[in-house]
Amino acid sequence: MKQRWWLLFCSVALAAVARADTKTFDFGPWVPGTSPQEIGKRIAGRFLESPHVSWGPDNRSVAYQEVCTWYGALTYAKLAGDPDLTQRLVARFEPFFEPANAWRIPPINHVDACVFGALPLEIYLQTQRYPYRVVGLAIADGQWDNPTPEGLTNQTRFWIDDMFMITAVQVQAYRATGERRYLDRAANEMVVYLAKLQQPNGLFFHAPEVPFFWGRGNGWMAAGMTELLRSLPANHPQHPAILAGYQKMMSTLLGYQTADGMWRQLIDRPEAWVESSCTGMFTFAFITGVKNGWLPAETYGPAARKGWLALIAQINDQNDVREVCVGTNKKNDYQYYLDRPRAVGDMHGQAPVLWCASALLR
Secondary structure, three states, X not given: OHHHHHHHHHHHHHXXXXXHHOOOOOOOOOOOOOOHHHHHHHHHHXXXXXXXXXXXXXXXXXXXXXXXXXXXXXXXHHHHOOHHHHHHHHHHHHHHHOHHHHHHOXXXXXXXXXXXXXXHHHHXXXXXXXXXXXXXXXHHHHOOOOOOOOOOOOOOOOOOOHHHHHHHHHHHHHHHHOOHHHHHHHHHHHHHHHHHHEOOOOOEOOEOOEOOOEHHHXXXXXXXXXXXXXXXXXXXXXXXXXXXXXXXXXXXXXXXXOOOOOEEOEOOOOOOOEEHHHHHHHHHHHHHHHHHXXXXXXXXXXXXXXXXXXXXXXXXXXOOEOOEEOOOOOXXXXXXXXXXXXXXXXXXHHHHHHHHHHHXXX
């Protein structure tokens, strides 16, 4: 009898601890012009004014950075309860169904191309219009044509960027269908990348032979783990490893956040310039971690708020984000990363602002 009472007491105590660990954090209050509703509307509106960004060997397909911005605008519109914005974002896609514009949809031959599938799947999730599901699932399934003997996509290349590009489309396919195989693909791929690229300090080299902690590359990994953990059940066999990798990374990032809330082009190099796209991606990961109880709210909540305020301070009067590293291939050269050009209004920087606005509203 005493043993049963003791077990009951322990169960109640553990439940109380779990509730304490997931306590909410009030990210506000927001002074006028700083709320996620206002910022999200500005950046989504700027996106709708922008021409398509082209990518690929023929420079014709829609580029991954536009896909990421478009996806963020759609999630923001839904969470902000703005059906007019949603309609305009969906209308931007509709011409792609016309044969004359089909070339805008990228081929299924590269991680940066396949992330496109996350976009029509998000439209399907919001509208239940079946043609969008067909396009998105064709890409998600095509990415796993001829997998490696280890069960990985043949697009595996062990660049940290991959862990957003692959994860985003496979997790969206899971959200659209509920089919576990999509989640298993993303999770299995993630644990292999964690084992190969995560360093003892929790950060990631750009690639095995490129020993630099590039800001946006690490941002892709942080955002990819975050998106996966949002949908990965706690009882999934890969969940403990992915959550541990995420928490280890977040702990180190906390120590490298600058006094004004930013992160740097090379995360661990004080001589590197502060960079907006990685700041947005890390802030997104912090906000989501706090809201889901993966990170202690009292520590990471203030850091997330500081990151958001620092990030939106980089938005100019044209609603373009400043201090954004341009597209960057891997190179085993410290100076190459330090000297990368800084862009204004590049969608690599616009997208994470929308992800953060969505995370704050979610």
